[in-house]
Amino acid sequence: MTTAPSPTLHTDYDLSHTNTMALACTAQQVVTLSQESELDAFMASNDADKLPLFVLSGGSNVLLPSHLAATVLRPQMRGIHVIARGADYVDIEVMAGENWHELVVYTVNQGWYGLENLALIPGLVGASPVQNIGAYGVQLEDTVQYVRAYHLETRTWHTFSKAECEFSYRDSRFKQAPNTWLISRVGFRLHTDPTRVCANYGDVQQTAHTYAKQSGRDSVHAIDVMHAVIDIRQQKLPDPKVLANCGSFFQNPIITKAQFTELQADYPSIVGYPMPNDTVKVAAGWLIEHAGLKGSGVAPILTHTKQALVLTNHAPYQATQHDVAIAQQYIADTIYDKFAITLAREPVWVCADASIGHTEHAL
Ligand SMILES: Cc1cc2nc3c(=O)[nH]c(=O)nc-3n(C[C@H](O)[C@H](O)[C@H](O)COP(=O)(O)OP(=O)(O)OC[C@H]3O[C@@H](n4cnc5c(N)ncnc54)[C@H](O)[C@@H]3O)c2cc1C
Incomplete structure (x- = not known):
């Protein structure tokens, strides 16, 4: 007989180290999910004394209260899977608990391009569609193919096409309906042409050219853009781990x-x-x-x-x-x-x- 997987559960949990603003916060209950099936199992058993639900990933875009009288769901599912390959593209599916910046570096190193301008944005993959993260002329929606999410009220799984995600500037259907969905996977189509880059922003263009030159290349490659973006962000933005x-x-x-x-x-x-x-x-x-x-x-x-x-x-x-x-x-x-x-x-x-x-x- 197989037993249903059970997620890790904590009560009166300190979240002050789980938000990049480092605000003091305790949550009444925290549920850490390492598999999608743990969410089904937890929700099926969550009928009595039901607390409101809140989804928290990397905590880099939230301002938390001193006490959060809620069940905080923390998606930590990991995995990056190749779904399909074409002559000039690769389709990947990424689980919500993967670190966003690590995904960017991993894909560029694999020779899969499209995410390089979004390097060093803090947070996890599952949160990235919520506000359609963007930087230096690129937004998440440029590469997303679909999003798989769990409807917390009806306890059902849904897969949304890019159009159904209703992306706009720093916005999506998920942001418009807070505490309604838990995103568990994001599908991307990345391309394999290193010279197809978006480097129109003044700072990025200049710095990427310097990186290209150092590597003996005449034209800017995606990896040069990624390094340029990392450099620029490190100079301009405070690292939440330090400040x-x-x-x-x-x-x-x-x-x-x-x-x-x-x-x-x-x-x-x-x-x-x-x-x-x-x-x-x-x-x-x-x-x-x-x-x-x-x-x-x-x-x-x-x-x-x-x-x-x-x-x-x-x-x-x-x-x-x-x-x-x-x-x-x-x-x-x-x-x-x-x-x-x-x-x-x-x-x-x-x-x-x-x-x-x-x-x-x-x-
Ligand atoms: C130094 C710094 C620089 C930044 N630069 C940029 C930038 O250039 N561009 C940009 O767009 N953003 C930027 N951000 C904002 C932030 O990094 C992004 O919004 C990021 O996607 C948040 O990810 P997170 O995992 O920390 O989400 P969290 O802060 O944990 O959550 C953010 C929101 O998404 C919801 N959510 C989280 N995970 C899920 C999920 N799996 N399913 C459903 N809902 C979920 C939460 O309920 C919450 O409402 C920056 C933040 C910092 C601190």
Whole structure:
């Protein structure tokens, strides 16, 4: 007789080392899943005293409460499988618990390309479709073929085609319906032409050329792009292992072209990118820097000295979500007073009952 696999279960579990912002947090229950079948087994036995469910992977895009009265599901399933090969492509299926950056390095070293611009983004593969991760001109949706996910309410498995994932800029159907799905596998189609690269971004282009030259190549290869991206990110962004942070803290606000033109008269160096419908996306980092907030905030939560868009935690494992709320409010109020622009938060604000907070509000 075979017994159903059972996941690892902990109660009153300390999650302060499981979120890159290093906020103090205990969870009522944590369930670590190393196989998909463990999820079926756990959910079948999870009827009495049902707590709300919350899925947590690498914790690099969440702001956790001091106490999370929920069952936290941690997908740790591992595996990278080749599904098909063609003349110029390879299809792979990757389990949710694989580390994203390690996947990028592994694929490039195998001669499978398409993910190189997304090197060094923290987190696990299962979270990557949630906000359609992107960097340096490439988004996850450029290579995704399908996503397999478990519907937590009906306890059923589904496979979504790329179109069904409803990807858009830093968004997807999974982000639109928080705490509804647990993503367990992601299918990618990667190509095998090392010279087919996306290296249009100034910094990336220049650095990738330097790497290509050093390797005796005339043209830039995907591996050069990967090394360039790693270099640039290491220079610009604080490493969460050294200085706790959760990446870009504020979204780039979108304002009307008329408001942008008015601001430009007062601040000629303001950075904005034209968007559809007579709107402009303004660089939130520029606003914070030019409000004199680079390197400041409300201790222990301060903007980073090199990249004002990133909030850093100078009291790791002690500071709480409340400290972040106070700093967020202070920065957002200062920006509003100076530029009449409302800043919204980017990372996921997790409330004590596992519901998700609104992006504009501190609490
Ligand atoms: C220094 C730094 C730099 C960053 N740079 C970038 C960047 O360049 N581009 C970019 O797009 N992002 C960036 N991020 C944000 C972050 O790395 C990504 O959003 C990443 O995909 C989050 O992965 P995670 O495993 O840490 O997810 P978590 O933080 O654990 O979870 C994030 C959200 O996804 C949900 N979730 C997690 N796993 C699953 C799953 N298996 N199934 C369903 N839902 C799930 C969670 O419930 C939560 O709502 C950066 C973060 C940091 C700290």
